[in-house]
Amino acid sequence: IGKNAIDRHTxxxxxxxxxxxxxxxxxxxxxYIRDGVKGTIQYRDYSLDELVEGHDFEDVSHxxxxxxxxxxxxxxxxxxxxxxxxxxxxxxIDTIKCFPRETPYHLLLVAGLSAWGATDPTSIPIYMGxxxxxxxxxxxxxxxxxxxGASMTVIALINCHYRGVAxxxxxxxxxxxxxxxxMMGIIDPITGQPDPKMVRILNALWIVYxxxxxxxxxxxxxxxxxxxxxxxxxxxxxxCALSGPLxxxxxxxxxxxxxxxxxxxxxxxxxxxxxxxxxxxFGYGHRIYKTVDPRVKHLKKALEELWENADAxxxxxxxxxxxxxxSQDDYFRSxxxxxxxxxxxCFVFSSMGFQPDIxxxxxxxxxxxxxxxxxxxxxGKPATLWRPLQIFTRAKL
Ligand code: ACO
Numbered sequence: 001i002g003k004n005a006i007d008r009h010t011x012x013x014x015x016x017x018x019x020x021x022x023x024x025x026x027x028x029x030x031x032y033i034r035d036g037v038k039g040t041i042q043y044r045d046y047s048l049d050e051l052v053e054g055h056d057f058e059d060v061s062h063x064x065x066x067x068x069x070x071x072x073x074x075x076x077x078x079x080x081x082x083x084x085x086x087x088x089x090x091x092x093i094d095t096i097k098c099f100p101r102e103t104p105y106h107l108l109l110v111a112g113l114s115a116w117g118a119t120d121p122t123s124i125p126i127y128m129g130x131x132x133x134x135x136x137x138x139x140x141x142x143x144x145x146x147x148x149g150a151s152m153t154v155i156a157l158i159n160c161h162y163r164g165v166a167x168x169x170x171x172x173x174x175x176x177x178x179x180x181x182x183m184m185g186i187i188d189p190i191t192g193q194p195d196p197k198m199v200r201i202l203n204a205l206w207i208v209y210x211x212x213x214x215x216x217x218x219x220x221x222x223x224x225x226x227x228x229x230x231x232x233x234x235x236x237x238x239x240c241a242l243s244g245p246l247x248x249x250x251x252x253x254x255x256x257x258x259x260x261x262x263x264x265x266x267x268x269x270x271x272x273x274x275x276x277x278x279x280x281x282f283g284y285g286h287r288i289y290k291t292v293d294p295r296v297k298h299l300k301k302a303l304e305e306l307w308e309n310a311d312a313x314x315x316x317x318x319x320x321x322x323x324x325x326x327s328q329d330d331y332f333r334s335x336x337x338x339x340x341x342x343x344x345x346c347f348v349f350s351s352m353g354f355q356p357d358i359x360x361x362x363x364x365x366x367x368x369x370x371x372x373x374x375x376x377x378x379x380g381k382p383a384t385l386w387r388p389l390q391i392f393t394r395a396k397l
Contacts, residue, residue, distance in 0.1 A: 211370025283343030
């Protein structure tokens with residue numbers, strides 16, 4: 001409690017907690033970061049490790065949102081329902097295409113999803129009665145599926161726009177990870193199907209990124225959701241939050257930083273510059289993890305598999321040298337600064353052939369399931385508007 005904690009004029013107690021470092025804002029049944037020091041993650045009743053080993057992303061998406069793994073029939077139904085929601089209205093295609101190819105993904109995503117929502121005003125239910133969503137889980141589930149389908153498609157459309165390739169409509173029978181590759185036109189010219197190894201790795205990556213409890217972007221979405229906004233609007237809020245350089249935007253900056261450092265030989269000087277606060281090491285540090293992020297091992301495994309027959313991204317040697325030197329350096333050790341999962345995930349995506357401009361969007365494609373699991377959980381409880389307090393710092397009149 002800070003020195004301004006007690007507001008004598010309202011006789012209320014205010015907790016001053018900048019950045020919510022010690023404040024829980026919700027109870028949740030979805031994801032548990034068991035211990036930021038030991039570093040393990042649990043989705044519902046399963047460890048992340050067992051889900052990565054034995055399941056695909058559709059299972060995990062269903063598990064996060066509806067609380068249990070789907071039966072084979074439920075999985076097929078889920079796939080079909082998502083795919084039927086994923087066919088884009090023409091105005092969404094036109095909206096994405098009308099922007100310059102250099103436009104950052106999150107602005108295109110917000111434009112595309114907003115256009116999608118605008119094509120069907122019924123997607124934003126009219127407030128009548130006591131609660132908008134509570135007790136109307138069919139409407140909630142419909143909104144969840146619609147938003148996942150639309151998000152996948154808009155992300156595929158953005159990649160097609162960036163690369164100047166034609167968009168392929170979704171295949172209603174294809175699993176989610178396959179379908180996004182089909183929509184992006186990333187298929188084998190002979191079989192007409194995506195490479196099974198790429199699909200397998202994308203499934204693993206998406207499971208790793210599917211949820212991470214109360215991240216900054218999930219919290220942004222829940223803040224908007226607390227006012228009972230519709231799910232597409234909540235995902236837009238999350239995408240905007242994710243773009244910040246201290247959050248998902250760090251990936252882009254990490255890439256620029258590696259390019260500037262250039263080669264392994266320049267890493268010691270770069271480390272010195274970080275210690276002298278000349279710049280921040282993007283892709284390093286985490287609010288929760290004070291040890292190596294438990295997701296990193298899955299990402300390193302995927303990288304090893306990809307590098308069996310492909311050249312590593314040239315930035316990786318710089319990144320590895322930074323990691324080697326930082327792990328021996330007191331500045332980083334005393335602050336528990338470790339490489340974060342987003343950085344390694346970035347190298348996995350780039351080794352799969354994706355360009356840096358779409359990588360955070362591909363991570364978000366998975367996270368939309370987590371974000372909507374939280375939205376659904378929030379809508380299943382009586383509404384509580386999030387409205388933080390502030391401490392006024394001038395003299396009061
Ligand atoms: N490079 C250099 N020093 C750092 C870094 C970094 N990446 N991260 C933290 N520090 C230092 C701070 O300067 C501070 O040092 P001090 O005690 O001498 O003042 C100390 O470590 C503690 O840092 P905080 O900023 O208080 O730690 P916090 O938990 O608030 O920050 C954050 C977490 C924002 C992720 C931070 O580590 C950071 O900015 N990292 C770089 C950006 C990044 O990669 N973000 C992605 C995170 S993962 C995600 O959100 C998708």
